[in-house]
Amino acid sequence: TLAPRDFSREPIAPALQPWVDRNFPAPARMYKLDGNVTISALINPDGGASDVRVENVDPSGRGFGEACTRSILQGPAWQPKLNRDGRPLPARVTYTCRFRLSEKEKASSTPSEGAGANRVWTHSAE
Secondary structure (H helix, E strand, O other): OOOOOOOOEEEEEOOOOOOHHOOOOHHHHHOOOEEOOOOOOOEEOOOOOOEEEEEEEOOOOOOHHHHHHHHHHHHHEEEEEEEEOOOEEOOOEEEEEOOOOOOOHHOOOOOOOOOOOOOOOOOOOO
Protein backbone atom coordinates (compact mmCIF):
# COMPACT_ATOMS: atom_id res chain seq x y z
CA THR A 1 0.00 0.00 0.00
CA LEU A 2 1.06 3.56 -0.64
CA ALA A 3 1.66 5.95 2.22
CA PRO A 4 -0.81 8.86 2.41
CA ARG A 5 0.55 11.96 0.69
CA ASP A 6 0.18 15.50 1.88
CA PHE A 7 -1.09 17.73 -0.94
CA SER A 8 -1.26 20.87 1.21
CA ARG A 9 0.40 24.09 0.11
CA GLU A 10 0.28 27.77 0.93
CA PRO A 11 -1.00 30.26 -1.68
CA ILE A 12 1.43 31.08 -4.50
CA ALA A 13 1.52 34.57 -6.03
CA PRO A 14 1.37 34.99 -9.80
CA ALA A 15 3.80 37.24 -11.69
CA LEU A 16 2.23 40.56 -10.64
CA GLN A 17 5.08 42.94 -11.55
CA PRO A 18 3.68 43.75 -15.03
CA TRP A 19 0.43 44.93 -13.36
CA VAL A 20 2.38 46.88 -10.74
CA ASP A 21 4.42 48.59 -13.48
CA ARG A 22 1.28 49.32 -15.53
CA ASN A 23 -0.44 50.92 -12.50
CA PHE A 24 2.54 53.11 -11.49
CA PRO A 25 0.91 56.30 -10.11
CA ALA A 26 1.31 59.32 -12.42
CA PRO A 27 2.12 61.79 -9.58
CA ALA A 28 4.89 59.53 -8.29
CA ARG A 29 6.25 59.09 -11.83
CA MET A 30 6.24 62.86 -12.34
CA TYR A 31 8.27 63.42 -9.15
CA LYS A 32 10.49 60.37 -9.86
CA LEU A 33 9.52 58.52 -6.69
CA ASP A 34 9.88 54.80 -6.08
CA GLY A 35 7.58 53.19 -3.53
CA ASN A 36 6.72 50.08 -1.56
CA VAL A 37 3.27 48.96 -0.47
CA THR A 38 2.46 46.04 1.79
CA ILE A 39 -1.08 44.72 1.49
CA SER A 40 -3.01 41.83 2.94
CA ALA A 41 -5.59 40.11 0.78
CA LEU A 42 -7.94 37.17 0.97
CA ILE A 43 -7.10 34.63 -1.73
CA ASN A 44 -10.28 32.74 -2.55
CA PRO A 45 -10.44 29.05 -3.52
CA ASP A 46 -10.72 30.11 -7.21
CA GLY A 47 -7.44 32.07 -6.92
CA GLY A 48 -9.08 35.49 -7.07
CA ALA A 49 -8.14 38.19 -4.56
CA SER A 50 -10.65 40.04 -2.41
CA ASP A 51 -10.77 42.08 0.81
CA VAL A 52 -7.50 43.85 -0.05
CA ARG A 53 -6.20 45.97 2.83
CA VAL A 54 -3.28 48.39 2.61
CA GLU A 55 -1.04 47.71 5.60
CA ASN A 56 1.90 50.03 4.87
CA VAL A 57 2.78 52.61 2.18
CA ASP A 58 6.15 54.32 1.71
CA PRO A 59 5.99 57.13 0.70
CA SER A 60 2.36 57.86 1.50
CA GLY A 61 0.09 60.25 -0.35
CA ARG A 62 1.40 59.56 -3.87
CA GLY A 63 -1.13 56.95 -5.04
CA PHE A 64 0.96 53.85 -4.37
CA GLY A 65 -1.62 52.18 -2.09
CA GLU A 66 -4.41 52.49 -4.64
CA ALA A 67 -2.10 51.34 -7.44
CA CYS A 68 -1.05 48.23 -5.52
CA THR A 69 -4.67 47.38 -4.65
CA ARG A 70 -5.65 47.76 -8.32
CA SER A 71 -2.73 45.54 -9.38
CA ILE A 72 -3.76 42.76 -6.97
CA LEU A 73 -7.42 42.90 -8.03
CA GLN A 74 -6.74 43.16 -11.80
CA GLY A 75 -3.77 40.79 -11.96
CA PRO A 76 -3.80 37.08 -12.73
CA ALA A 77 -5.19 34.49 -10.34
CA TRP A 78 -3.12 33.12 -7.48
CA GLN A 79 -2.63 29.44 -6.84
CA PRO A 80 -4.87 29.03 -3.79
CA LYS A 81 -4.01 27.35 -0.52
CA LEU A 82 -4.62 23.59 -0.62
CA ASN A 83 -5.56 21.33 2.27
CA ARG A 84 -4.00 17.88 2.78
CA ASP A 85 -6.43 16.39 0.26
CA GLY A 86 -5.52 18.97 -2.40
CA ARG A 87 -8.78 20.93 -2.09
CA PRO A 88 -8.48 24.73 -2.43
CA LEU A 89 -9.16 26.84 0.65
CA PRO A 90 -9.40 30.59 1.25
CA ALA A 91 -6.33 32.13 2.90
CA ARG A 92 -5.12 35.59 3.86
CA VAL A 93 -1.74 36.57 2.40
CA THR A 94 0.66 39.48 2.74
CA TYR A 95 2.22 40.84 -0.45
CA THR A 96 4.56 43.76 -1.18
CA CYS A 97 4.24 45.77 -4.40
CA ARG A 98 7.56 47.34 -5.38
CA PHE A 99 7.23 50.38 -7.63
CA ARG A 100 10.54 51.19 -9.33
CA LEU A 101 11.34 53.64 -12.11
CA SER A 102 13.92 52.62 -14.69
CA GLU A 103 17.25 54.44 -14.74
CA LYS A 104 16.17 55.99 -18.05
CA GLU A 105 12.98 57.38 -16.47
CA LYS A 106 14.94 58.74 -13.50
CA ALA A 107 17.44 60.47 -15.83
CA SER A 108 14.84 62.15 -18.05
CA SER A 109 14.00 65.78 -17.43
CA THR A 110 11.19 66.51 -15.01
CA PRO A 111 8.56 69.13 -15.72
CA SER A 112 8.90 72.04 -13.32
CA GLU A 113 6.60 71.81 -10.34
CA GLY A 114 3.41 73.80 -10.97
CA ALA A 115 4.44 75.01 -14.42
CA GLY A 116 3.66 78.70 -14.67
CA ALA A 117 3.40 79.10 -10.89
CA ASN A 118 6.49 81.32 -10.71
CA ARG A 119 5.50 83.61 -13.57
CA VAL A 120 4.39 87.12 -12.86
CA TRP A 121 1.68 88.24 -15.21
CA THR A 122 1.24 91.94 -15.77
CA HIS A 123 -1.38 93.86 -17.61
CA SER A 124 -1.30 97.48 -18.41
CA ALA A 125 -4.37 99.39 -19.43
CA GLU A 126 -3.84 102.03 -22.09
